[in-house]
Amino acid sequence: xxxxxxxxxxxxxxxxxxxxxxxxxxxxxxxxxxxxxxxxxxxxxxxxxxxxxxxxxxxxxxxxxxxxxxxxxxxxxxxxxxxxxxxxxxxxxxxxxxxxxxxxxxxxxxxx
Numbered sequence: 001x002x003x004x005x006x007x008x009x010x011x012x013x014x015x016x017x018x019x020x021x022x023x024x025x026x027x028x029x030x031x032x033x034x035x036x037x038x039x040x041x042x043x044x045x046x047x048x049x050x051x052x053x054x055x056x057x058x059x060x061x062x063x064x065x066x067x068x069x070x071x072x073x074x075x076x077x078x079x080x081x082x083x084x085x086x087x088x089x090x091x092x093x094x095x096x097x098x099x100x101x102x103x104x105x106x107x108x109x110x111x112x
Contacts, residue, residue, distance in 0.1 A: 009034050009041075032056065039066050043105035046097045047073040062087045067104035071097045 008022035013029035028034045032053060039045060039060045044067040047058050054073060061068045068088045076083035089104070091097035 009037050035060060039064060042066055043108040044069065044101040046071060046091075046101050048097075049073055058088070067101070067108070069097045069101045069104070 005023055006019075006021045007024045007026065008018045009026045010018055010022075010028060011031045011034045013027060015025035015027050018025040028037065030037075035053065035057045039057055042061075045057065045061055046069045047054050048071045050073055058068050058070070058074060060066075062085050065087055069091050070088060071091050071094060089100055091100055
């Protein structure tokens with residue numbers, strides 16, 4: 001609605017499974033393996049709510065150093081303490097998430 005372009009990297013082998021907002025579907029037929037494409041291609045990612053697939057993308061992003069902005073998504077603990085990483089940032093609103101993700105992405109593009 002704000003003029004962005006929506007690209008969907010789909011786990012299925014057909015574009016009929018794409019979210020209605022997807023303008024450019026990239027069909028992979030790779031199932032969950034497409035999560036690596038999402039994380040390794042992005043300069044930052046936004047994780048919104050989600051299930052185990054979202055959690056796996058967050059974990060991979062943290063592992064490879066891709067900044068993650070979380071919006072109503074997973075919280076983790078390690079040894080009964082909040083698990084915090086410099087790659088993971090929380091946002092309170094969708095607007096905040098987008099602004100932060102763009103800011104983090106610009107920093108990575110400048111350093112590439």
